[in-house]
Amino acid sequence: MTNIHDIAKMTGYSVSTVSRVLNHKNYVSDEVRAKVQAVIDEMDYVPNDVARDLSRGKTYSIGVVLPYTKHPYFTQILNGIMSEAFERDYRLVVLPSAYDKDKEAEFLEQLRRKAFDALIFTSHGLPLEKIAKYQKYGPIVCCQYPGNVDISAAYSERIDTYVKAFEWVRDHNFERIGILQNRDYHVSATSEMTIKAYQQVFNKMPESDLIVTDVTTYDDGHNAAKYYVKNELDPDYVFCNSDDIAVGFKDYYLENNLKVPEFMGQENQLSSKILNFSTIDHQFEKVGASSFDLAISGDRKQIPIESMLINRSGLV
Amino acid sequence: MTNIHDIAKMTGYSVSTVSRVLNHKNYVSDEVRAKVQAVIDEMDYVPNDVARDLSRGKTYSIGVVLPYTKHPYFTQILNGIMSEAFERDYRLVVLPSAYDKDKEAEFLEQLRRKAFDALIFTSHGLPLEKIAKYQKYGPIVCCQYPGNVDISAAYSERIDTYVKAFEWVRDHNFERIGILQNRDYHVSATSEMTIKAYQQVFNKMPESDLIVTDVTTYDDGHNAAKYYVKNELDPDYVFCNSDDIAVGFKDYYLENNLKVPEFMGQENQLSSKILNFSTIDHQFEKVGASSFDLAISGDRKQIPIESMLINRSGLV
DNA sequence: TTGTATGCGTTATCAG
DNA sequence: CTGATAACGCATACAA
Numbered sequence: 154m155t156n157i158h159d160i161a162k163m164t165g166y167s168v169s170t171v172s173r174v175l176n177h178k179n180y181v182s183d184e185v186r187a188k189v190q191a192v193i194d195e196m197d198y199v200p201n202d203v204a205r206d207l208s209r210g211k212t213y214s215i216g217v218v219l220p221y222t223k224h225p226y227f228t229q230i231l232n233g234i235m236s237e238a239f240e241r242d243y244r245l246v247v248l249p250s251a252y253d254k255d256k257e258a259e260f261l262e263q264l265r266r267k268a269f270d271a272l273i274f275t276s277h278g279l280p281l282e283k284i285a286k287y288q289k290y291g292p293i294v295c296c297q298y299p300g301n302v303d304i305s306a307a308y309s310e311r312i313d314t315y316v317k318a319f320e321w322v323r324d325h326n327f328e329r330i331g332i333l334q335n336r337d338y339h340v341s342a343t344s345e346m347t348i349k350a351y352q353q354v355f356n357k358m359p360e361s362d363l364i365v366t367d368v369t370t371y372d373d374g375h376n377a378a379k380y381y382v383k384n385e386l387d388p389d390y391v392f393c394n395s396d397d398i399a400v401g402f403k404d405y406y407l408e409n410n411l412k413v414p415e416f417m418g419q420e421n422q423l424s425s426k427i428l429n430f431s432t433i434d435h436q437f438e439k440v441g442a443s444s445f446d447l448a449i450s451g452d453r454k455q456i457p458i459e460s461m462l463i464n465r466s467g468l469v
Numbered sequence: 470m471t472n473i474h475d476i477a478k479m480t481g482y483s484v485s486t487v488s489r490v491l492n493h494k495n496y497v498s499d500e501v502r503a504k505v506q507a508v509i510d511e512m513d514y515v516p517n518d519v520a521r522d523l524s525r526g527k528t529y530s531i532g533v534v535l536p537y538t539k540h541p542y543f544t545q546i547l548n549g550i551m552s553e554a555f556e557r558d559y560r561l562v563v564l565p566s567a568y569d570k571d572k573e574a575e576f577l578e579q580l581r582r583k584a585f586d587a588l589i590f591t592s593h594g595l596p597l598e599k600i601a602k603y604q605k606y607g608p609i610v611c612c613q614y615p616g617n618v619d620i621s622a623a624y625s626e627r628i629d630t631y632v633k634a635f636e637w638v639r640d641h642n643f644e645r646i647g648i649l650q651n652r653d654y655h656v657s658a659t660s661e662m663t664i665k666a667y668q669q670v671f672n673k674m675p676e677s678d679l680i681v682t683d684v685t686t687y688d689d690g691h692n693a694a695k696y697y698v699k700n701e702l703d704p705d706y707v708f709c710n711s712d713d714i715a716v717g718f719k720d721y722y723l724e725n726n727l728k729v730p731e732f733m734g735q736e737n738q739l740s741s742k743i744l745n746f747s748t749i750d751h752q753f754e755k756v757g758a759s760s761f762d763l764a765i766s767g768d769r770k771q772i773p774i775e776s777m778l779i780n781r782s783g784l785v
Numbered sequence: 786t787t788g789t790a791t792g793c794g795t796t797a798t799c800a801g
Numbered sequence: 802c803t804g805a806t807a808a809c810g811c812a813t814a815c816a817a
Binding site: 199200201202203204206207212214223228232235236239244248249256262263265266267268397400404423424426427 | 515516517518519520522523528530537538539544547548551552555560561562563564565572578579581582583584687713716720739740742743
Binding site for chain 3: 154156157158168169172175176200201203204205206207208209210
């Protein structure tokens with residue numbers, strides 16, 4: 154493995170000069186530059202990135218914590234991050250968490266050990282307060298509304314759109330509103346926001362029987378419907394946490410020849426396009442791009458990005 | 470920034486001893502270990518990963534080249550790689566290529582510069598021969614059948630399943646077979662394989678008018694159908710390159726009140742499950758997992774993984 | 786069991 | 802414009 158010292162020796166110049174040639178810096182005569190470059194080419198030499206990172210005290214890579222990749226939320230956000238990262242010649246390290254707190258803690262430790270320059274949490278299981286404490290080791294950006302915790306964030310401003318959605322539901326005289334969500338609203342900011350929007354519009358908490366948690370897949374949506382039916386809960390409108398989940402939900406009713414309650418999806422996935430039902434587009438690519446910008450700038454601020462209600466109900 | 474020398478100084482022991490404590494190595498008395506550990510804890514010290522990597526000559530990270538992430542092929546394969554990587558405490562660096570040869574070349578250079586220990590090409594635009602030459606700088610694994618090029622590969626053994634699929638089509642008396650594909654068969658191994666399977670079953674080349682290239686999305690599928698209709702090509706069976714694409718294809722006919730040709734999808738996505746049409750599951754998670762194993766073992770070998778025909782036609 | 790000294794491959798500072 | 806040398810932070814062969 155030939156290194157910069159070898160090149161220095163072979164050219165007869167010093168390592169500093171070789172380094173300058175390598176990094177296209179000034180203060181080296183054209184003549185010397187040419188000679189050194191010739192040897193570099195001849196020896197097929199390239200500098201070692203790790204040594205470089207160590208010397209510069211920077212890795213030019215950003216860690217991205219992903220609970221899992223199956224959900225479109227994460228692929229969209231990752232796409233947004235990737236496109237920005239690539240333009241700016243940053244490396245992206247994907248960190249799968251499955252919402253495991255130990256794993257998330259491990260990633261925070263890696264930031265502390267300088268494995269990457271900054272960390273982006275696309276979502277988190279750990280309390281934000283704990284995550285925030287690690288900011289002294291490097292920029293940390295989360296992709297959800299951080300409440301009163303002082304941490305950088307780029308997030309989809311869902312609340313206004315959720316409110317609009319529930320207003321639409323209320324204005325069309327639906328009363329028994331079912332809500333499917335990924336995680337309980339005590340631990341998930343998104344779920345909490347959904348409940349809050351509901352409260353704001355209806356001036357009361359949603360009926361707890363009508364809230365179904367741990368819904369992440371088509372099959373979960375299917376099971377949620379089954380749960381409603383078995384327990385005769387009869388929602389007349391259901392607010393689903395993704396389009397694909399909405400389809401699973403709907404299918405259960407169809408398979409059993411039951412009338413499907415009205416419903417809305419989220420994510421603006423292909424399935425809502427195919428089956429033409431309403432949904433909410435959360436603009437996650439933009440969220441990803443902004444979170445990356447925050448990560449490398451190191452600015453401590455929040456960037457809300459408005460989501461969009463896509464009404465395909467045929468009614469205004 | 471406190472480092473190992475500081476700890477050594479504070480404890481009164483040498484850096485080697487501190488290092489041994491850090492790495493849970495032998496040859497250090499319990500008493501000393503406890504003392505050193507106490508100071509480490511007190512100072513809240515953690516070693517620097519970059520320095521570690523440099524010293525060990527290893528990064529414990531693997532680069533994964535992804536043309537893009539929208540396609541389920543890549544998310545599935547990435548999931549497979551991620552689950553393996555995480556178990557073995559490896560870091561994954563995602564490298565978006567968009568099939569750009571310059572970018573791919575850049576990633577090969579990064580391998581050479583020791584930015585990661587190995588490289589996985591989930592797909593590639595560069596000729597395999599060129600990629601193979603970089604193996605002297607570290608293990609490289611590709612996720613497609615490498616033909617006669619001497620390079621490691623874990624790949625979905627699609628050919629047998631494609632043959633089975635076309636046999637089914639032939640045995641059910643379809644004759645004008647349309648084929649939708651991502652890239653031309655001169656540059657894409659997958660497309661080439663599709664054509665070969667067709668040839669093997671029908672003893673002739675598919676009609677070139679019936680082959681549509683550059684199809685990657687729902688909309689592209691939609692356009693492909695439009696193309697068939699406008700030019701009165703009348704395929705009676707269409708072999709689509711993904712389920713979502715198949716849906717776009719079908720929708721065009723429905724929207725125009727035309728009879729939809731029979732068709733099959735690929736990827737076993739949700740859409741084929743919803744709409745209940747046949748598809749092929751390529752087992753990409755397994756491919757991802759195996760490619761990772763190859764990457765870190767450094768073995769130079771090929772691992773075929775059989776894909777599965779999922780017949781939902783109702784006919785045998 | 787512990788310490789010393791050197792290597793890992795660069796970049797950066799400062800002197801010339 | 803060029804060079805010597807000190808960081809960067811850790812691991813490890815060898816010595817004690």
